[in-house]
Amino acid sequence: MAVTKMALRTLNAEPAELKERLRAALDADQVELPPLPQVASEVVASGTADPRNAAAFSQLIQRDPALAANVMRIANSAAYRPRAPIVSLQQAIAWLGIGEIRNIALAVCVRGQLFVVPGHEPEIQELWRESVATACWACELARLKKRNVESAYLCGLLHRIGRAAAIGTLSRIEVAGRHTVAARTFSALADEFEVDFGRKLASQWQLPAAVCEAIHGWRNAGRTTGVTPEVLQTYVGHLLAIDLLHPELGNLSLLADHGALGELDVYPDELEALRARRDNVLASIAQF
Amino acid sequence: MAGDAYDYVVIGSGPAGQKAAIQAAKAGRRVALIERQREVGGACVHSGTIPSKALREKALQLTRARQAGNAFQLGIVASVPLSALLAGVEEIVAAHDRYMAAQLERNGIRCIRGRASFRSPTALDILRVDGTRLAIEGERILIAVGSRPRQPPELAVDHEHILDSDSILSLPYIPRSMVVLGSGVIACEYASIFAALGCAVTLIDKAAEPLGFLDPALRTGFLTAFQAMGGKYRGGVEVAGARFDGFSQVEVQLRGGEVLSADIVFAAFGRVANLEGIGLDRLQLAISSRGHVQVDEQYQTNIPGIFAAGDTIGPPALACAAADQGRRAALAALGLPPPAHTSLVPSGVYTIPEIACVGLSRSGAASKKIDVIVGRADFSEVARAHIAGEATGFLELLCDRSTARVLGCQAIGEGATDLVHLGQAAIATGATADFFIEQIFNFPTMTEAYRIAAFDVLKQRSVPHAAHLKLAHAAN
Numbered sequence: 001m002a003v004t005k006m007a008l009r010t011l012n013a014e015p016a017e018l019k020e021r022l023r024a025a026l027d028a029d030q031v032e033l034p035p036l037p038q039v040a041s042e043v044v045a046s047g048t049a050d051p052r053n054a055a056a057f058s059q060l061i062q063r064d065p066a067l068a069a070n071v072m073r074i075a076n077s078a079a080y081r082p083r084a085p086i087v088s089l090q091q092a093i094a095w096l097g098i099g100e101i102r103n104i105a106l107a108v109c110v111r112g113q114l115f116v117v118p119g120h121e122p123e124i125q126e127l128w129r130e131s132v133a134t135a136c137w138a139c140e141l142a143r144l145k146k147r148n149v150e151s152a153y154l155c156g157l158l159h160r161i162g163r164a165a166a167i168g169t170l171s172r173i174e175v176a177g178r179h180t181v182a183a184r185t186f187s188a189l190a191d192e193f194e195v196d197f198g199r200k201l202a203s204q205w206q207l208p209a210a211v212c213e214a215i216h217g218w219r220n221a222g223r224t225t226g227v228t229p230e231v232l233q234t235y236v237g238h239l240l241a242i243d244l245l246h247p248e249l250g251n252l253s254l255l256a257d258h259g260a261l262g263e264l265d266v267y268p269d270e271l272e273a274l275r276a277r278r279d280n281v282l283a284s285i286a287q288f
Numbered sequence: 289m290a291g292d293a294y295d296y297v298v299i300g301s302g303p304a305g306q307k308a309a310i311q312a313a314k315a316g317r318r319v320a321l322i323e324r325q326r327e328v329g330g331a332c333v334h335s336g337t338i339p340s341k342a343l344r345e346k347a348l349q350l351t352r353a354r355q356a357g358n359a360f361q362l363g364i365v366a367s368v369p370l371s372a373l374l375a376g377v378e379e380i381v382a383a384h385d386r387y388m389a390a391q392l393e394r395n396g397i398r399c400i401r402g403r404a405s406f407r408s409p410t411a412l413d414i415l416r417v418d419g420t421r422l423a424i425e426g427e428r429i430l431i432a433v434g435s436r437p438r439q440p441p442e443l444a445v446d447h448e449h450i451l452d453s454d455s456i457l458s459l460p461y462i463p464r465s466m467v468v469l470g471s472g473v474i475a476c477e478y479a480s481i482f483a484a485l486g487c488a489v490t491l492i493d494k495a496a497e498p499l500g501f502l503d504p505a506l507r508t509g510f511l512t513a514f515q516a517m518g519g520k521y522r523g524g525v526e527v528a529g530a531r532f533d534g535f536s537q538v539e540v541q542l543r544g545g546e547v548l549s550a551d552i553v554f555a556a557f558g559r560v561a562n563l564e565g566i567g568l569d570r571l572q573l574a575i576s577s578r579g580h581v582q583v584d585e586q587y588q589t590n591i592p593g594i595f596a597a598g599d600t601i602g603p604p605a606l607a608c609a610a611a612d613q614g615r616r617a618a619l620a621a622l623g624l625p626p627p628a629h630t631s632l633v634p635s636g637v638y639t640i641p642e643i644a645c646v647g648l649s650r651s652g653a654a655s656k657k658i659d660v661i662v663g664r665a666d667f668s669e670v671a672r673a674h675i676a677g678e679a680t681g682f683l684e685l686l687c688d689r690s691t692a693r694v695l696g697c698q699a700i701g702e703g704a705t706d707l708v709h710l711g712q713a714a715i716a717t718g719a720t721a722d723f724f725i726e727q728i729f730n731f732p733t734m735t736e737a738y739r740i741a742a743f744d745v746l747k748q749r750s751v752p753h754a755a756h757l758k759l760a761h762a763a764n
Contacts (some may be wrong), residue, residue, distance in 0.1 A: 055536070093534060093535055094534050094535065095534070096534070097532065097534040097535070098534065098535050098536060099448065143447065146335075146447050146454045146455040146458060146460040147455075147458050148460055148539075149448055150460070151446075151460065256418065256419075261417065261418075262326065262401075262417040263326060264419060265324070265325050265326055265417065266417070267324075267403065267415065267417055267419075268415075268417075268419040270417075
């Protein structure tokens with residue numbers, strides 16, 4: 001795959017220039033971003049497990065042997081504890097339900113497109129685990145408050161695609177320029193361009209409005225008012241994910257400081273009941 | 289834990305709690321209102337009455353747009369996502385929330401967000417959403433904690449495939465097919481809304497007919513309209529369970545072995561009071577076998593100083609009744625004279641078409657052995673109904689045979705829930721059917737239906753009773 005367009009191939013490793021050129025390339029629409037595979041596109045387009053699309057969706061997965069194999073591998077993982085080995089997609093659907101299969105297929109596609117960056121495996125893998133955990137926690141929150149679960153999953157899974165895309169682009173710049181960007185500079189630039197790349201991807205992939213809002217607004221959800229429940233769920237899901245993966249950071253205290261839990265009407269006992277489901281979330285992360 | 293003392297404390301900010309708090313504040317009392325949710329208004333505003341009526345309005349607009357599209361040969365999109373239909377609902381709810389909050393503030397009511405539980409008949413412990421606690425005291429306390437959908441043990445409501453009235457509006461799409469379990473108001477309202485939106489709806493219940501509390505003429509009117517939209521009703525059927533098949537359908541098992549399939553199942557088996565966690569066990573409050581707080585005619589519980597109102601005390605579980613109960617409960621609690629008692633509570637059923645009734649019904653007249661004349665106006669005779677394109681439906685006036693005094697009024701058709709209020713005023717003021725003939729009303733309006741029904745009453749009164757009975761039998 002052609003990684004970036006000519007405008008980015010001549011960048012050197014000077015942080016200021018790198019930043020300036022990256023900004024110019026973004027503004028001029030010169031950054032090449034990966035397309036959304038058809039299966040994932042189908043999931044985000046309907047945004048839901050609409051039963052009308054179930055049959056067509058399973059046929060779509062079957063037409064992509066690599067994806068079907070990945071879905072089967074995950075369906076057979078410990079997270080889902082099948083009674084007997086699952087050997088067909090139909091069997092996987094019967095065991096897990098089309099809604100779960102859709103989530104798995106989306107995750108496999110998005111991971112394949114965005115969360116594979118040679119040379120930056122630890123960071124991108126961590127980002128992936130964080131995204132899956134956020135999606136799982138957002139789903140739990142949505143179930144607790146009787147809100148739409150599919151939308152919560154999408155928002156959680158995709159809330160940091162901007163950072164993944166920024167890392168991918170910076171990595172391709174490194175490869176094209178045959179030099180290495182200092183780790184600190186790399187991380188700072190990924191931070192700075194996360195939202196811009198997220199906005200670009202959201203537009204290119206035609207993501208639903210709720211997901212776009214989550215991508216743009218999750219960081220400030222605890223500090224601003226008038227935020228949608230999906231954005232709040234993503235924010236709380238993110239903090240719970242970080243707490244699950246890195247309890248030593250003490251990120252959960254942010255939940256108490258900010259008003260997101262209150263905005264979602266989640267009381268302390270409900271939060272504790274939610275956190276008691278951490279093993280389910282860990283199992284979901286492990287399956288990928 | 290900071291403490292505070294109030295003359296009157298209300299738990300719950302739904303119609304009952306809110307009106308009680310305002311009534312007490314207007315009487316000059318120091319009032320606190322405790323609400324567990326971020327916004328005031330309760331289920332009525334956030335998951336029940338207001339959102340469902342807003343969706344109903346959107347469904348009607350869509351139906352009319354399609355009809356107009358056909359008439360003017362305009363292409364109207366056949367399928368609209370449910371989320372698009374609900375797009376304006378959040379703003380409606382937010383507006384409602386804003387003016388209610390402003391009303392409470394204007395009246396100097398202290399709103400405390402948290403979960404209340406009784407420590408004693410005059411002391412409450414409040415757990416705030418941030419985990420901190422607050423202790424307050426109230427000389428008089430009103431329990432107005434509302435209700436939630438009842439979940440029968442044989443049915444696992446997962447809020448994804450099997451939904452209840454709290455989660456139905458989180459569906460982002462209009463399903464192709466839906467099985468609605470139940471035949472009460474909520475079941476029939478959603479069944480008719482989704483049928484109007486093009487979903488194949490099957491209503492299932494043990495009862496032979498839906499909306500069993502209504503007069504047969506209204507039940508038949510509803511069923512006819514529902515079936516015209518493609519809806520089906522299966523009465524005398526018991527549900528053994530329901531489960532998602534994992535792929536695309538929910539299977540509903542009926543007792544007897546039959547299995548029905550649908551994209552979505554909507555369970556509407558009534559509502560239960562939200563009494564858990566408020567420390568009632570510490571008070572030994574009298575609770576009915578159906579889980580409602582028992583109260584006397586002044587809405588006082590068996591514990592002096594503790595009152596209850598709204599869905600917490602059970603039927604009629606209407607927002608309008610709850611608001612009235614709240615006001616009366618506040619006045620009684622504060623030792624103030626209540627307004628004149630009225631048993632006139634209108635019932636509004638927001639199905640498509642709307643149904644409303646107030647006062648005496650046919651069955652009520654029969655059981656009380658009151659001889660009534662039923663004057664009827666079909667909307668097909670009302671000019672305004674034709675202009676509005678809503679000429680299906682009728683209005684009935686139930687009048688005392690000997691005096692022509694209006695005792696009851698019922699209607700089915702668009703605008704019925706508003707229309708019935710004129711009949712209610714006639715009943716409350718002791719008017720006779722003549723009132724509707726003597727008065728001059730705007731024309732064309734739906735009020736013309738009252739005049740037509742009144743003339744029908746007059747016509748029947750001119751027929752000797754025995755002859756009328758004979759005619760009635762012949763008509764049956």
